[in-house]
Amino acid sequence: MRLRTLVATAMITCLLPLAAWAAPGPKEVIQGTVDTIINILKTRENPDVLTAENRQAIRKAVEGSFDFREMARRSLSKGWKKINNAQREAFTVVFRDLLERSYGNRLAGFSGETVEYGEVKVKKKNRVSVETDIVDAKRRTPIHYSLHETKDGWRVYNIAIEGVSLVSTYRSSFRKTMKKKGFDGLMKAMTDKLERLKKEDG
Amino acid sequence: MKRLTWILVLGASLVISPAAWAAEKASLAQCIAWAVERSPVTEEGNADVAKAKGLLAEVRGHGLLQGELFGMVAPTARAKGSPTQALTGFSSSRWTGVTDWEIGTLEVIQPLYTFGKLDAYGRAATAGIEVAEARRESKRMSAAQMATEAYQGYLLADTALYITQDIDDIITKAIRQTENMLEDDSDEVLPTDLMKLKNARGLVLKNQYEAKHGKQIAASALRVLTGHEVVPEESQLGYIDLPAHSLEDWISIARSDRPEYREAAQGLIAKQALVEAKQAEAYPDIFMIGLLSAAHSGRDRIVDPFIRDDFNHFYGTIGIGMRWKFDLALNDAKVAQARAEKEAVAAKKRYADEMIPLQVEKDYREMMSLRMQTDALNEAARAGRQWLISAASTYDLGVGEAREIFEALAGYAAAEGGRLKALHAHNLKAVELLQHVGRLRAEMLASKGE
Numbered sequence: 001m002r003l004r005t006l007v008a009t010a011m012i013t014c015l016l017p018l019a020a021w022a023a024p025g026p027k028e029v030i031q032g033t034v035d036t037i038i039n040i041l042k043t044r045e046n047p048d049v050l051t052a053e054n055r056q057a058i059r060k061a062v063e064g065s066f067d068f069r070e071m072a073r074r075s076l077s078k079g080w081k082k083i084n085n086a087q088r089e090a091f092t093v094v095f096r097d098l099l100e101r102s103y104g105n106r107l108a109g110f111s112g113e114t115v116e117y118g119e120v121k122v123k124k125k126n127r128v129s130v131e132t133d134i135v136d137a138k139r140r141t142p143i144h145y146s147l148h149e150t151k152d153g154w155r156v157y158n159i160a161i162e163g164v165s166l167v168s169t170y171r172s173s174f175r176k177t178m179k180k181k182g183f184d185g186l187m188k189a190m191t192d193k194l195e196r197l198k199k200e201d202g
Numbered sequence: 203m204k205r206l207t208w209i210l211v212l213g214a215s216l217v218i219s220p221a222a223w224a225a226e227k228a229s230l231a232q233c234i235a236w237a238v239e240r241s242p243v244t245e246e247g248n249a250d251v252a253k254a255k256g257l258l259a260e261v262r263g264h265g266l267l268q269g270e271l272f273g274m275v276a277p278t279a280r281a282k283g284s285p286t287q288a289l290t291g292f293s294s295s296r297w298t299g300v301t302d303w304e305i306g307t308l309e310v311i312q313p314l315y316t317f318g319k320l321d322a323y324g325r326a327a328t329a330g331i332e333v334a335e336a337r338r339e340s341k342r343m344s345a346a347q348m349a350t351e352a353y354q355g356y357l358l359a360d361t362a363l364y365i366t367q368d369i370d371d372i373i374t375k376a377i378r379q380t381e382n383m384l385e386d387d388s389d390e391v392l393p394t395d396l397m398k399l400k401n402a403r404g405l406v407l408k409n410q411y412e413a414k415h416g417k418q419i420a421a422s423a424l425r426v427l428t429g430h431e432v433v434p435e436e437s438q439l440g441y442i443d444l445p446a447h448s449l450e451d452w453i454s455i456a457r458s459d460r461p462e463y464r465e466a467a468q469g470l471i472a473k474q475a476l477v478e479a480k481q482a483e484a485y486p487d488i489f490m491i492g493l494l495s496a497a498h499s500g501r502d503r504i505v506d507p508f509i510r511d512d513f514n515h516f517y518g519t520i521g522i523g524m525r526w527k528f529d530l531a532l533n534d535a536k537v538a539q540a541r542a543e544k545e546a547v548a549a550k551k552r553y554a555d556e557m558i559p560l561q562v563e564k565d566y567r568e569m570m571s572l573r574m575q576t577d578a579l580n581e582a583a584r585a586g587r588q589w590l591i592s593a594a595s596t597y598d599l600g601v602g603e604a605r606e607i608f609e610a611l612a613g614y615a616a617a618e619g620g621r622l623k624a625l626h627a628h629n630l631k632a633v634e635l636l637q638h639v640g641r642l643r644a645e646m647l648a649s650k651g652e
Contacts, residue, residue: 095599098598098599098600099599102598102599103598137364137437137438138361138364138437138438139364139438161591161595162584162587162588162591163584163588164588164591164592164595166595169592169595169596170595170596170599170601173596173599173601173602174601176601177601186601189390189600189601190599190600190601191600192388192600193598193599193600194600196382196383196386196388199382200378200379200382
């Protein structure tokens with residue numbers, strides 16, 4: 001009996017780390033996503049153009065690692081509480097599409113830069129920051145990803161580029177726009193922008 | 203069309219800069235070493251040192267055994283008999299044809315006492331070597347300074363080119379987006395926004411062309427100065443960091459290492475020695491002399507102790523001699539000239555004693571000021587870049603204003619341009635400081651990226 005208990009305990013102890021390995025940590029989430037995107041960019045046919053297929057592949061890579069709803073909630077801040085669930089859903093979709101579209105266009109200019117992965121800093125319980133640097137011949141651009149642990153694993157809820165928090169930046173702009181034009185005005189401005197980007201991308 | 207453009211661009215690159223393909227990366231230390239080695243001023247300095255050493259050897263030679271050997275072979279009339287018979291008229295002496303005549307004389311002198319002339323000239327020549335070496339060191343540092351300027355100039359132009367291309371990319375995209383928005387009658391942009399962006403792009407392009415031009419000139423200068431097809435190994439302009447000495451330390455270093463100090467001090471010694479040498483010229487030289495003479499011919503030998511036979515003899519002697527040239531008034535004038543030359547060097551040394559510390563202080567304070575300016579502009583450029591990222595991010599989401607991007611771009615470009623200029627000026631000032639303290643050598647320079 002005692003022996004069987006010991007064996008069972010040992011087996012459970014051995015299995016626990018395996019379970020931990022099974023769910024990717026925050027750094028692995030970022031590394032996996034970034035590497036996938038870089039691979040898509042490197043293997044595309046025309047290095048100056050991002051095709052619809054490329055965009056779809058990038059979207060697929062990002063979806064599994066970004067918590068767009070949380071990003072949208074944090075960006076809207078107090079405004080999030082003032083809108084209903086349907087509006088929140090609509091806002092999250094436009095917000096996500098805009099981010100994907102505009103940053104996809106920026107990624108189109110990728111020309112062989114490398115990404116260096118730094119420390120993972122614990123901010124609070126279930127919240128960490130993964131530090132990365134995009135390095136080319138002359139510049140090192142620090143990009144820090146903030147992640148929180150969800151039931152689906154670690155997900156990004158903010159990005160800081162060269163010390164500029166995107167969520168903080170969006171928050172102040174959204175607040176200003178909502179103050180002037182209300183939530184509908186904000187949605188219209190974002191939707192117009194999305195339509196324009198779609199038109200530009202053909 | 204696109205393919206044609208690529209072919210044109212590739213072709214133009216090959217025509218414009220064939221050297222760029224062969225250029226190797228080299229460190230600043232390596233470039234300085236090459237530049238110093240091949241510089242004509244270094245060769246000139248080496249020749250001056252060799253000349254000064256030759257002068258010392260000459261002075262030393264004057265104190266050693268000196269001699270003169272004379273030899274001659276010539277035909278002469280053959281004569282039989284003796285000169286006594288020839289004078290009295292009964293002689294049987296007569297010309298009997300032509301014979302050979304060989305004569306040789308050797309005169310050797312060993313100076314014994316020169317009243318200090320040789321010693322004074324020797325001291326002057328020894329100090330002269332030090333002066334020539336100090337001048338050569340100054341010339342080497344001038345060559346090193348030119349190579350450093352070319353190297354730093356290349357890095358400045360290359361970094362400026364990268365930044366202007368980066369800014370141009372952003373402006374070009376902003377112009378395209380603004381044009382689209384104006385076509386769509388968007389309320390978010392004004393026609394003047396487009397004008398502002400195009401105006402800004404023109405200014406950026408102007409700087410970009412300037413940077414391209416500067417890069418080509420700097421590359422040519424590096425090639426000519428080093429004799430190699432090289433480009434700097436660093437990818438961007440960074441600080442030249444000098445050891446963290448205080449101003450007093452730098453002045454002390456200048457006093458011990460600056461070649462001009464050594465040149466003035468040794469020049470003074472040389473001139474003082476020359477004054478003493480000219481004073482000693484008023485006195486004679488005492489020497490030991492040895493003479494040896496031999497002659498042979500087909501003529502009969504004259505055997506008479508009162509008559510020297512130039513055609514047949516052998517004799518030698520050793521004695522003590524003296525040579526004294528009386529030109530006292532002339533010598534006084536030469537002494538006065540030497541004294542005046544010494545005073546001129548002394549005045550130069552006094553000037554150097556006062557001015558070099560001032561020059562070092564000026565370099566040091568300007569370098570420190572430029573360092574602080576660069577640090578401040580680093581912060582400004584970083585903030586400008588953050589401003590640009592922030593403005594672009596909100597603009598991407600449709601809630602930002604185009605004019606905010608324009609303002610951020612202008613702020614970033616001004617700060618980044620100022621930062622590069624200040625950083626470059628700092629580095630040149632650091633090199634000038636090293637040169638002015640006499641330590642502009644490759645190992646003193648360490649450039650690092652930011």
